[in-house]
Amino acid sequence: MSLKIKTGSNSRILSVGTYRPKRQVPNSEIVDRIEQMGNPKAAAFDISAACAGFCYGVAMAKDLIAGGTSKNVLVVGSEKLSDFTDPDDRATAFIFADGAGAVVIGAAEEPGIGPTIWGSDADSRDSILLNPAWTDFRNAPTKGVTDLGWPNIAQQGQTVFRWAVYSMSKVGLQALEAAGITGDQLAAFIPHQANFRIIETMAKEMKLPAAVVIADDIKTNGNTSSASIPLAMDALLESHPELSGGLALIIGYGAGLVYAGQVVQLP
Amino acid sequence: MALTQADVLAGLKEIVEEVAGIPAASIELDKNFSDDLEVDSLSMVEVVVASEERFGVKIPDDQVTELKTVGDAVDFIVKASA
Numbered sequence: 094m095s096l097k098i099k100t101g102s103n104s105r106i107l108s109v110g111t112y113r114p115k116r117q118v119p120n121s122e123i124v125d126r127i128e129q130m131g132n133p134k135a136a137a138f139d140i141s142a143a144c145a146g147f148c149y150g151v152a153m154a155k156d157l158i159a160g161g162t163s164k165n166v167l168v169v170g171s172e173k174l175s176d177f178t179d180p181d182d183r184a185t186a187f188i189f190a191d192g193a194g195a196v197v198i199g200a201a202e203e204p205g206i207g208p209t210i211w212g213s214d215a216d217s218r219d220s221i222l223l224n225p226a227w228t229d230f231r232n233a234p235t236k237g238v239t240d241l242g243w244p245n246i247a248q249q250g251q252t253v254f255r256w257a258v259y260s261m262s263k264v265g266l267q268a269l270e271a272a273g274i275t276g277d278q279l280a281a282f283i284p285h286q287a288n289f290r291i292i293e294t295m296a297k298e299m300k301l302p303a304a305v306v307i308a309d310d311i312k313t314n315g316n317t318s319s320a321s322i323p324l325a326m327d328a329l330l331e332s333h334p335e336l337s338g339g340l341a342l343i344i345g346y347g348a349g350l351v352y353a354g355q356v357v358q359l360p
Numbered sequence: 361m362a363l364t365q366a367d368v369l370a371g372l373k374e375i376v377e378e379v380a381g382i383p384a385a386s387i388e389l390d391k392n393f394s395d396d397l398e399v400d401s402l403s404m405v406e407v408v409v410a411s412e413e414r415f416g417v418k419i420p421d422d423q424v425t426e427l428k429t430v431g432d433a434v435d436f437i438v439k440a441s442a
Binding site for chain 1: 401402404405406408409421424425
């Protein structure tokens with residue numbers, strides 16, 4: 094797939110992806126693709142905020158444009174989780190998937206992105222992580238993957254479920270309040286597609302009205318980390334084109350633990 | 361005020377019925393959440409959070425896996441409320 098950016102050198106590309114197999118530096122694999130995308134001089138950098146990355150990217154894009162730094166920003170969520178998933182781990186193997194999704198954010202007469210509610214929770218830092226760390230290989234030079242294992246995603250399911258449902262539903266409500274709306278003004282709820290149990294329990298906790306369409310792309314594309322919200326948004330707009338122009342609550346959350354959410358007007 | 365075992369069992373029955381759809385009549389102290397009542401690990405988190413709210417206690421994540429039976433949960437909540 095190729096994407097063309099029609100703007101000049103003051104456009105930006107935010108590459109939102111945490112689970113990258115290739116190398117840590119240069120930090121943006123999307124730089125490899127920039128020429129194909131029609132603007133080889135655009136600023137480009139990675140955001141490493143795991144499954145919250147897309148909403149972090151939306152927040153930064155909005156502020157880059159509002160601050161006059163950029164005219165348009167391409168926010169790309171791209172992940173290759175299969176390189177970091179243990180196929181024998183029953184807790185993760187059936188959930189995680191590879192995927193990519195993107196949006197272009199530009200200036201508009203009326204604001205289409207509400208204030209971002211974001212933060213982190215370092216107390217639960219170990220509840221989602223890659224083990225072993227890269228430095229473990231350096232520190233044990235006579236050992237390799239055979240001895241140490243490959244850094245696959247390890248997740249404490251119950252801890253993450255509890256945090257995601259009961260803390261993130263509060264974040265969602267804060268994002269609605271910050272945008273000056275209530276749940277009955279939402280057209281759609283598009284949270285990170287972590288797990289459908291989390292999604293439906295979050296919606297229940299937030300007491301979202303039945304008329305709010307809830308994205309369920311987890312059933313089709315799985316959990317693609319930072320790519321899951323743009324993929325779910327695209328799927329939702331394809332199945333429900335009448336939602337275009339309506340308001341959606343998006344909320345990303347994941348390893349860190351980190352989170353971000355905002356109300357957006359759907360394209 | 362400390363809760364009694366009967367108070368907690370009655371409340372827990374309502375919670376498990378609400379969360380997991382299991383008839384309250386089949387929820388007894390010796391029932392194993394997973395093996396007997398088929399409450400899965402994520403539903404168990406919902407039961408725990410609802411119990412915290414209802415009984416005013418804190419059940420840490422590392423304790424949840426120790427609550428194998430309804431009796432384990434009742435005992436933990438009664439002690440935590442004391």
